[in-house]
Amino acid sequence: MQKEDFFLNKVVVVTGGSEGIGKALIGSLINSGAKIATCGRNHQKLEKLKSDFPEAPLFTFNADVSNQDEVKNFFDCILNHYGKIDILINNAGISMRAEMQEVDVEVYKKVMDINFMGAIYCTKLALPSILENRGSIVNISSIAGFRGLPGRGGYSASKFALNGWTESLRTELIKKQVHVMLACPGFTQSNIRNNALNHAAEAQQESPLNEEQLMSAETCANHILKAIVRKKRTLILDTQGLKTIWLNKILPGLTDRLVYRFFYKNDRLIK
């Protein structure tokens, strides 16, 4: 089936849609005739999103996915506005960059609350309508959810948790005709590295990677949407990441050393 036919008039909730992959998903979904609801913490960024798509059926709401009351208000308003939900994409997420020795443990809590608990709160509220419409739940994870990455312990932990819970959920829903997918982008152009929390829980405001060399958010979004149409189980969007996952299963000790070599120079974390 063509993407345009599949998404036409479907109500799709994309959490964290004001930037990066979420915004690219929204742009492509609007072109495919979907009706969108999204949330974010920063009001100005949501206003900018609306002004970028002035005519589109795009419902925006200020909500932090780690705040259960705000998430409840968001989903009440979506159901009031559109009357149903077909697809939920748990995309909102933040990263971190700090080693265990220096990090304030609040960073771990914040990352877990947003990346993991945020997805739980949203799914719990969307599930009744998704069950009724035999829709999809898509959790945006990462290669870091299959292989722990240095300097990103809280991020890896949150994505491992997301991966495990996604399997549980899919198995629970196996007879209910609800599609549950895990999508794992590789390094993708976005603001995630600028927004990543440093050891003191402040945005680090720099990217240690050359963003221009990474996959564009638009390409990443199109792969994710095609995989939803095909009802894929897992989508891994990075060949190097896929190799790392397999090597980690077969030779975990060697993978420790290779991952160290990728992220460190002269025993200093550089990425």
Ligand SMILES: NC(=O)c1ccc[n+]([C@@H]2O[C@H](COP(=O)([O-])OP(=O)(O)OC[C@H]3O[C@@H](n4cnc5c(N)ncnc54)[C@H](OP(=O)(O)O)[C@@H]3O)[C@@H](O)[C@H]2O)c1
């Ligand atoms: N880019 C990559 O290389 C990459 C790789 C693998 C996986 N991913 C995953 O892809 C997803 C999207 O990341 P991205 O790269 O597009 O990041 P991004 O450019 O930083 O965008 C993140 C979006 O999520 C929103 N957000 C963050 N925290 C939120 C919260 N507590 N409540 C509601 N919205 C929140 C942000 O808006 P506000 O700041 O206004 O809240 C923003 O719209 C994440 O789950 C990330 O882990 C990204």
